[in-house]
Amino acid sequence: xxxxxxxxxxxxxxxxxxxxxxxxxxxxxxxxYWYRQxxxxxxxxxxxxxxEAQLEKSRLLSDRFSAERPKGSFSTLEIQRTEQGDxxxxxxxxxxxxxxxxxxxxxxxxxxxx
Amino acid sequence: xxxxxxxxxxxxxxxxxxxxxxxxxxxLYSVHWYRQKHGEAPVFLMILLKGGExxxxxxxxxxxxxxxxxxxxxxxxxxxSYSGTYFCGTDNFGNEKLTFGTGTRLTIIP
Numbered sequence: 149x150x151x152x153x154x155x156x157x158x159x160x161x162x163x164x165x166x167x168x169x170x171x172x173x174x175x176x177x178x179x180x181y182w183y184r185q186x187x188x189x190x191x192x193x194x195x196x197x198x199x200e201a202q203l204e205k206s207r208l209l210s211d212r213f214s215a216e217r218p219k220g221s222f223s224t225l226e227i228q229r230t231e232q233g234d235x236x237x238x239x240x241x242x243x244x245x246x247x248x249x250x251x252x253x254x255x256x257x258x259x260x261x262x
Numbered sequence: 263x264x265x266x267x268x269x270x271x272x273x274x275x276x277x278x279x280x281x282x283x284x285x286x287x288x289x290l291y292s293v294h295w296y297r298q299k300h301g302e303a304p305v306f307l308m309i310l311l312k313g314g315e316x317x318x319x320x321x322x323x324x325x326x327x328x329x330x331x332x333x334x335x336x337x338x339x340x341x342x343s344y345s346g347t348y349f350c351g352t353d354n355f356g357n358e359k360l361t362f363g364t365g366t367r368l369t370i371i372p
Contacts (some may be wrong), residue, residue: 179358190264190349190362191304204359239303243358250294251351251360253303 150174152254154240160260161230168226169257173242180223181251182215183239191239191253197223198245230261263287265352267363274340274370282366284350285332291356293326293333298365299346307335307348312356337368345370 153172161167173180178199183191194213195205199220212230217223227234237258241251265286274280284293292311296304310326310333321338337344347367351360 181359188365190351190365191360193359193361196359245358249358250306250309251358252306253296255303 152240152242152252154238154254154257156257157255158258158260160262162262163232164229166226166228167230167259168224169238169240169259170222170224171240171242171254172222173240174252177242177244177252178220179243179245179251180217181241181243182223182225183241185237185239185256186235194225194238227259230259232261235259235261264361265350265363267348267350267366269366270364271367272369274368276342276370276372277339280337280340280344280368282335282337282348282350282368283332284334284352284363285330286352286354288331288352288354290326290328290331290333290352290354292353293324294351294353294360295324295333295335296349296351297344297346298349304349340368340370342370342372344368 155170181196182194185191195215197217212228215225237256239256240254243249243251265284268283294309295307298304324335326333347365349362349365351362
């Protein structure tokens, strides 16, 4: 299967702990996006990369969130000092930046902060 | 700003048709439609680009009205598998950064 993969699929953590999620995009895709989705809402943009460069970070994202894509392939999203409000589904998507391409989503990581 | 979808929810009998609308307050470069089933990732349905008008495959099609800054998704002869929440994602600048609507929950009953 050559789709977008994410790991882990589920994460339960205690408030104040750090968590890290990984996303492996479709191999030829140079764009990678992170979204957050809460119950009953559409995906909310967090940040995106073209190759290893982080192009934009949402203003809604606090300093506790950081994302990297060190070699332009997989990406990691880290949340430091987690809060209960961070509980959500974290979705990764990738695309081929050509102006006419859509984004393909991975299965997501569901985070629960206790 | 988030695009507005309507209706918020709709229940249909198998075989009936549905229309889901997506309106943006800003000029649109492209509109991307996805379907998401509970607990799963959004699945891409189709993309409509500025300058294009309508696309479709099988019994799902969509239109894009650039002047009105809106898109509509048409589901004909709905099947049970069409159940889910439909999201439109709008690209306002051609940078492929999508802003998603609040979704339309579609339920198909036998």
